Amino acid sequence: MNKPFILHMLTTAKNLSPFDVNMAVDAGWLAAIPYINVEPNEVCGLVQDTIFSRSPKGLKNTGIFIGGRDTQQAMDMLKNAQKCMFSPFEVSVFADPSGAFTTAAAMVAVVEDELKTKFATNLTDKSVLVLGGTGPVGQVVAVLAAQAGADVRIIGRELAKAQQIADICNQDFGAGKIAVTASIDADKADYIKTADVVFATGAAGIELLSAELVASAAQLKVAADVNAVPPSGIAGLDPFDNGKAIAGSISGAVGIGALAIGNVKYQVQSRLLKKMTEVDKPVFLHFEHAFAMARDYIVAAK
Amino acid sequence: MAKRSILHMFDPMPNNSPFDVNMALDCDFDALATYANVKPDSMHRMTQDVIFSRGPKGVKQTAIFIGGRDIGVAIDMLNSAKKSMVPPFEVSVLADPSGAFTTAAALVACVEKELKTKFNKQLKDCKALVFGGTGPVGIATGVIASLAGAKTCLVDHFSSDAAQSLAEEYNRRFKCNLSGTIATFDEDKIQLIEDADLIFCTAKAGIQILSAEVLSHAKQLKVVGDVNAVPPSGIAGVQVNDFGAPLAHTENAVAVGPLAVGNVKYKVQHALLSSMLTGEKPVYLDFIAAFEKAKEILNS
Numbered sequence: 001m002n003k004p005f006i007l008h009m010l011t012t013a014k015n016l017s018p019f020d021v022n023m024a025v026d027a028g029w030l031a032a033i034p035y036i037n038v039e040p041n042e043v044c045g046l047v048q049d050t051i052f053s054r055s056p057k058g059l060k061n062t063g064i065f066i067g068g069r070d071t072q073q074a075m076d077m078l079k080n081a082q083k084c085m086f087s088p089f090e091v092s093v094f095a096d097p098s099g100a101f102t103t104a105a106a107m108v109a110v111v112e113d114e115l116k117t118k119f120a121t122n123l124t125d126k127s128v129l130v131l132g133g134t135g136p137v138g139q140v141v142a143v144l145a146a147q148a149g150a151d152v153r154i155i156g157r158e159l160a161k162a163q164q165i166a167d168i169c170n171q172d173f174g175a176g177k178i179a180v181t182a183s184i185d186a187d188k189a190d191y192i193k194t195a196d197v198v199f200a201t202g203a204a205g206i207e208l209l210s211a212e213l214v215a216s217a218a219q220l221k222v223a224a225d226v227n228a229v230p231p232s233g234i235a236g237l238d239p240f241d242n243g244k245a246i247a248g249s250i251s252g253a254v255g256i257g258a259l260a261i262g263n264v265k266y267q268v269q270s271r272l273l274k275k276m277t278e279v280d281k282p283v284f285l286h287f288e289h290a291f292a293m294a295r296d297y298i299v300a301a302k
Numbered sequence: 303m304a305k306r307s308i309l310h311m312f313d314p315m316p317n318n319s320p321f322d323v324n325m326a327l328d329c330d331f332d333a334l335a336t337y338a339n340v341k342p343d344s345m346h347r348m349t350q351d352v353i354f355s356r357g358p359k360g361v362k363q364t365a366i367f368i369g370g371r372d373i374g375v376a377i378d379m380l381n382s383a384k385k386s387m388v389p390p391f392e393v394s395v396l397a398d399p400s401g402a403f404t405t406a407a408a409l410v411a412c413v414e415k416e417l418k419t420k421f422n423k424q425l426k427d428c429k430a431l432v433f434g435g436t437g438p439v440g441i442a443t444g445v446i447a448s449l450a451g452a453k454t455c456l457v458d459h460f461s462s463d464a465a466q467s468l469a470e471e472y473n474r475r476f477k478c479n480l481s482g483t484i485a486t487f488d489e490d491k492i493q494l495i496e497d498a499d500l501i502f503c504t505a506k507a508g509i510q511i512l513s514a515e516v517l518s519h520a521k522q523l524k525v526v527g528d529v530n531a532v533p534p535s536g537i538a539g540v541q542v543n544d545f546g547a548p549l550a551h552t553e554n555a556v557a558v559g560p561l562a563v564g565n566v567k568y569k570v571q572h573a574l575l576s577s578m579l580t581g582e583k584p585v586y587l588d589f590i591a592a593f594e595k596a597k598e599i600l601n602s
Contacts, residue, residue, distance in 0.1 A: 003327075003328055004327050004328070006323065006324060006327055008320045008323065030327070031323070031327055031334060033318070033320070033323050033334070033336060034336065035317040035318070035320070036316075036317065036338070037316055037317075038317065042317075046317070046319075046320055047320075048507070048532075049319045049320040049321035049322075050320040050321070050324065052321065052531065052564065053320070053321040053322075053324040053325050053401075053568075054324050054328065058324075058328065062324065086532070
């Protein structure tokens with residue numbers, strides 16, 4: 001008889017996200033068991049309890065999900081989890097704190113696809129602004145766009161914070177191979193003039209790019225916004241937009257709204273959760289895998 | 303319609319153990335509910351909420367599991383649950399904090415079996431040492447061995463006081479006869495093991511407690527059991543799959559390795575969990591039940 005699929009869901013927060021629980025159960029996990037307020041140094045104990053209670057065969061039907069709010073911490077927990085296992089006592093682990101990894105992956109992949117289909121180009125050497133870029137989604141968007149070859153600038157309300165996040169992106173997530181820069185929100189009017197792509201990743205209900213700034217973006221191609229709560233983060237952009245021309249853009253830019261991003265994000269998270277149940281060798285999944293999955297999904301959906 | 307089986311998992315720790323979750327679901331419980339931060343004083347209320355919501359027939363498909371890290375607390379919780387039953391509203395309860403009861407039961411039963419088949423001796427004829435003896439598995443191992451008649455000493459790496467006070471506490475609780483001591487350096491260990499018949503190693507995973515050189519001083523050593531599955535082994539020379547294999551660096555001792563113990567432990571925990579769903583009468587299962595089950599499994 002096959003062992004039931006069990007997903008052990010770890011979070012540093014005081015509750016799991018019901019979003020992740022629904023996704024896990026819908027992806028085929030029979031049981032989604034919560035472990036809350038988990039300190040990063042407790043990961044090893046939980047992982048070893050997981051791997052030593054099933055046979056290597058049973059472990060193929062066992063997984064660990066890492067949630068929480070903090071991207072850096074989630075990556076550390078993922079690495080710790082991987083370190084605490086040894087063949088053949090291994091299970092797949094998937095980190096997606098606040099859904100940020102899959103959301104960011106979907107956002108960048110959809111934008112990349114618009115660049116390709118509408119402008120016959122890609123992210124290489126594009127000037128990219130990440131507005132409200134100090135949050136979990138913004139950080140990972142910056143990293144993925146930079147890894148795809150873009151020249152990325154994180155814009156935040158405080159320069160010191162934005163700079164600190166850019167450093168984390170470059171050193172921790174980008175392994176020193178990318179060079180994301182940082183600027184203060186007050187200066188965005190200058191940078192928007194030469195921006196090719198804008199990602200709005202701020203808090204819900206805050207307009208990060210006014211109609212006036214949209215009109216001044218002379219070479220803007222694609223603008224994407226994760227905010228589904230009115231007013232939208234980018235003036236003239238609707239949550240349902242999926243490659244529609246942005247009203248008031250002088251460069252013919254197109255917009256990607258929260259629901260278009262959300263649809264891809266949902267598919268990516270679901271497919272990664274499913275992948276964990278299907279692989280023969282354990283996988284350790286984070287934003288890079290989410291991005292690869294998002295690209296694959298977009299191609300396959302055509 | 304038949305009621306689905308439910309296991310309520312009470313744990314005094316901030317989280318349940320994934321180990322127990324895997325075991326319970328592998329044991330065909332249909333649904334599993336985890337409860338963290340459950341303290342002994344809330345067991346009465348929690349237990350009565352379990353028994354009064356399903357009817358006398360439904361309670362037969364309902365059980366309680368008690369986890370945690372502290373075996374004294376787990377026993378208190380088990381006793382409190384038992385007292386809170388109101389027949390015919392009663393359910394079975396299994397206590398196995400950190401898997402300590404089933405691990406210790408399997409460890410002692412495996413060692414006892416080798417002692418009998420290879421040396422024709424019983425636990426009561428032996429002096430036993432439990433290295434890493436102040437953790438949950440170590441204490442439970444000590445209690446089981448002591449109750450079976452072995453002259454048993456809990457050995458702590460850092461503190462003689464900790465070992466002695468734990469020995470006294472568990473002697474009071476279970477009417478056994480443990481002693482406690484410290485062994486930090488190789489000289490201490492050599493002195494201790496010179497006349498030991500049995501050595502149990504239940505120390506932290508991945509740390510070698512007894513080196514080959516220390517082991518060579520054990521003149522009466524018969525059987526060692528090591529539950530550490532993360533290299534290096536807790537006792538030098540023990541292989542993970544050993545079950546009665548000769549132990550290097552000793553005259554004629556044999557070894558029981560972690561996967562051999564783990565295999566029996568797994569069967570014990572599985573059998574105990576299953577027995578909560580199959581019996582007509584509710585059962586209250588602790589390390590003594592686990593040890594009996596382990597012996598039964600090894601003899602079958």
